[in-house]
Amino acid sequence: MTTPTPTKRPTDAAHLDDIDPPRELLTLPWIDPHNHAHTLSWADRERYALAGCRSMLMVASGYHWTPYKPVEADDVRFLWDDAINRRAAIERNHFFEAKLGLGVHTGVRIENPDELLTAMDAYCALDEVVAVGETGVVPSQHVSAWGVDEQQAVVQAQMALARDHDLPVILHTPNTSTDAKRPYRDGLGVTPGYEKNAGLGADPVLDGENPALDAVRLDVEAMRDAGLDDDRVVASHADANNTAYLMEETDCYLSYTIGHSWLIGVDAADVADAIDEYGSDRILIDTDCANVLRTDPYAVKRAIFELYRYGIDPEDIRNVVLENPREVFGFETE
């Protein structure tokens, strides 16, 4: 059948199949359940608002922001207080709901962690604190090594606090980063996209064949020992190395970090594969955006479209970016 057309000869437009664009995705509300937006610029936070972010969980726990090494308990406590100090202003400036996750990250050894764990109880009672973390055993530290048993004890103590306060835990699971095509010249750090003095990396404390997965197994052991239910744990930085284990041997949620794919190699295609294999009920995505590395505040919005292109149904996309994080963390977003 030929359609009358004013074009001189047929164009691509004469050969189109009917498609039904998923316009609802243009305005689908979304939540970023793991970022460090309180360390970003005002303009970056505005990008979240412009892209339709309704709620976010700003995580204050990272050693990246403690200037002194070795790190003392008070240094981490300052991070918590800084986030508490600025959270409401961020909400008032940008209108999305901003909540907090407070925790002790074991990426660097902390001199007197018990002080922090004792103080943390009262912080967990605050309305704006909706999660404990990020935390989780890591195979090697920055600056000074921290024994595996001590790390696991610190993780478990936080899980016990989370259980007592009925809060979920954001687990930091280590990634197996993709091999660079070519290393950068000595002295430039991990890459120019990451402000970290790689020369200060301590010797690994986990040295099996798959230390990144062994770390996650230790976290799960701590979770069970702490009496924290699986569905109160969100394993962030889920990847090909830990997805099968977490999906098949736990009932934890998995959050795929897609805001710095250049570093850890995880993107919307991995999320789509996981949804195909396991369904969308236990899957989230997060940006992990922070000022210390090259990150993308538009990552979730882009992933919403990319997941559709990869064949994922709008209903599953909605689960992953809105329903699941709302359910786990209790966000108010409609």
Ligand SMILES: [Zn+2]
């Ligand atoms: Zn993070």
